[in-house]
Amino acid sequence: MLKAQVHALADLPRWAARRADVATGDTAAGYAAQQRMVMFIFAGVLAVETVALEVLLQAFDVPLWIRLIVLVLDVAGVVGVLATIAACEVRPHVVGADGLLVRYGTLFELRVPYTLVAGARIDHRFNEEGTVRLAPGALHVAVSSQTNVVVTLTDEIEVPGRGRAKAVRLFADDPAATVAAVQRALRKQPRKQPREQLREHENQTGADPL
Numbered sequence: 001m002l003k004a005q006v007h008a009l010a011d012l013p014r015w016a017a018r019r020a021d022v023a024t025g026d027t028a029a030g031y032a033a034q035q036r037m038v039m040f041i042f043a044g045v046l047a048v049e050t051v052a053l054e055v056l057l058q059a060f061d062v063p064l065w066i067r068l069i070v071l072v073l074d075v076a077g078v079v080g081v082l083a084t085i086a087a088c089e090v091r092p093h094v095v096g097a098d099g100l101l102v103r104y105g106t107l108f109e110l111r112v113p114y115t116l117v118a119g120a121r122i123d124h125r126f127n128e129e130g131t132v133r134l135a136p137g138a139l140h141v142a143v144s145s146q147t148n149v150v151v152t153l154t155d156e157i158e159v160p161g162r163g164r165a166k167a168v169r170l171f172a173d174d175p176a177a178t179v180a181a182v183q184r185a186l187r188k189q190p191r192k193q194p195r196e197q198l199r200e201h202e203n204q205t206g207a208d209p210l
Contacts (some may be wrong), residue, residue, distance in 0.1 A: 004106040008083035011106070015086035021095055027185075029093035029178040031104075031171050034144045036085065043081040067195045082179035093170060095181040100151060102170055104141055110160075112168060114189050116153045120182040121148045122175045139165040148175040151182065 014021070022028045053074065057067045087105035094101040099113040106133075128142035139159050140147060147169040156164040172178040 005080060005083065007106040008087040009079070009085040011086040011090050012083055014090045020090050020092060022092065023096065027181040029095060030089075030173045031093060031143050032085070032088040034171065035088070038144070039081060039085050043078055043085070046074065046078045046081060047149060048192040050078065068073065093172060093178070095178070095185055097185070100168075100182060100185075102139075102141055102168055104131055104143075108141060110139070110157075110168075112151065112153070112157060116155055116157055117151045117182070117186060118154045120149060120151045120179045122148060122179055123169070124148045124175075125169065128169075134159055134162040134165060137165065138167040138169055138170070140145065141168070142184065143168045143171040147171050149178050 020028055036038075050071065054067060054071060057070065084105055091105055091109075092102050093103055095168075099111050100109050101109065102131065103109045117130050125147045126145060128140055128145045128147055130140075131142055133140050139157075139162070149172050151168040151170070153166050153168070156166050159165055
């Protein structure tokens, strides 16, 4: 968690410069718009609380060294929220040339190669629990308790430290554009030759060659 927060702080300059972590030619699928306003309000509340608490501590003649400690902790909280906003803004999901990169700020990242992707579709769900969780058979990467895109897989994918999933549910600000981008990327993938398909079948089932 600390490492993720440090990386998020490093994203603040990139956010200020409006430079997303997306390679040239890849398609970004943002997910931060849904939570942006709430997080800005939260940061604003923390900032107001910081000022109010400083005034209150001064009124009670609290020693300066204690006030400085409280001030540093409060400011760190505000900066932490802004860093989380920045990380989610500059680290969108990415529909790349060789796979789909599913992310949530600096907290989570999983690359799904197109060799495992069967398809993608829009599917809204508004009761997601948590931000990143592995439910039976599916990885859920939610924003504001929502997912709206389902990526189905031909085989299970290993989710480091969590288990295996046969589908990925995620949230995108523009689900239709995200699904369309994945479908375009799949159409660009080279078709397998019959011999390659047979070899893959043998590897998966242990069947003898014909």
